[in-house]
Amino acid sequence: MEGANIVAPVDTMGCEQAQVKEVDPRACRISTLISLMLSSQTKDEVTDAAVSKLREAVGGTITVEAILSADENAIADAIAKVGFWRRKTQYIKQTAQKLRDEFDSDVPKTVDELCSLPGVGPKMAFLCLHVAWNINVGIGVDVHVHRITNRLGWHKPPTKTPEETRLNLQSWLPKELHAEINHRLVGFGQV
Incomplete structure (x- = not known):
């Protein structure tokens, strides 16, 4: 890959x-x-x-x-x-x-x-x-996750705040991915 x-x-x-x-x-x-x-x-x-x-x-x-x-x-x-x-x-x-x-x-x-x-x-x-x-009760959304997910078009309509982004992501992203989404998108942004 x-x-x-x-x-x-x-x-x-x-x-x-x-x-x-x-x-x-x-x-x-x-x-x-x-x-x-x-x-x-x-x-x-x-x-x-x-x-x-x-x-x-x-x-x-x-x-x-x-x-x-x-x-x-x-x-x-x-x-x-x-x-x-x-x-x-x-x-x-x-x-x-x-x-x-x-x-x-x-x-x-x-x-x-x-x-x-x-x-x-x-x-x-x-x-x-x-x-x-190892407790999963939600997604850690910072400004990077907020911006990247909006640029990727993951929110219709686009979200205005990190909290809106978190709630929207949690509404459709499978719970088993909640723990890793921040880490992956921060890493994506860094490179």
């Missing part, structure tokens, strides 16, 4: 990869969430490097306890190359606190609970549930 060997940055550095260097299941889920939080307005290569630097800065494994124990400046230095790093530093600290206080130091299992975390929106929540928990 033509193009079957093409590897996009999302294939080797997406949020799925953040958990690969972790052993503990909780740390896998937390690093997935943190990777998604850092990825907003940031290229996958930069996000991947920031997750690795953050892992080093907090002692080798990304846990709620490690983030809460880490100095805010150490977190900021580790993620300084991602977009909006100052705000994301605060979000990471606040999220760790909320995860400890309200979710037994683990990633929650619902979209609403995930969206209650600072800096986490619906797209991140759907992707986090797919990757961290």
Whole structure:
């Protein structure tokens, strides 16, 4: 098949990869969430490097306890190359606190609970549930998926917002494809 060997940055550095260097299941889920939080307005290569630097800065494994124990400046230095790093530093600290206080130091299992975390929106929540928990309750639609699916003519009439796009895609795309559509279209856009 033509193009079957093409590897996009999302294939080797997406949020799925953040958990690969972790052993503990909780740390896998937390690093997935943190990777998604850092990825907003940031290229996958930069996000991947920031997750690795953050892992080093907090002692080798990304846990709620490690983030809460880490100095805010150490977190900021580790993620300084991602977009909006100052705000994301605060979000990471606040999220760790909320995860400890309200979710037994683990990633929650619902979209609403995930969206209650600072800096986490619906797209991140759907992707986090797919990757961290293998729970499929919807499609993570970002601006890329929104634009690409409209350019491909998948929406009649064209959708105006990522949320409209998500609802339309979920109405006809087989549920078993929901988990991979974001990844595939982001990779398509990257290459």
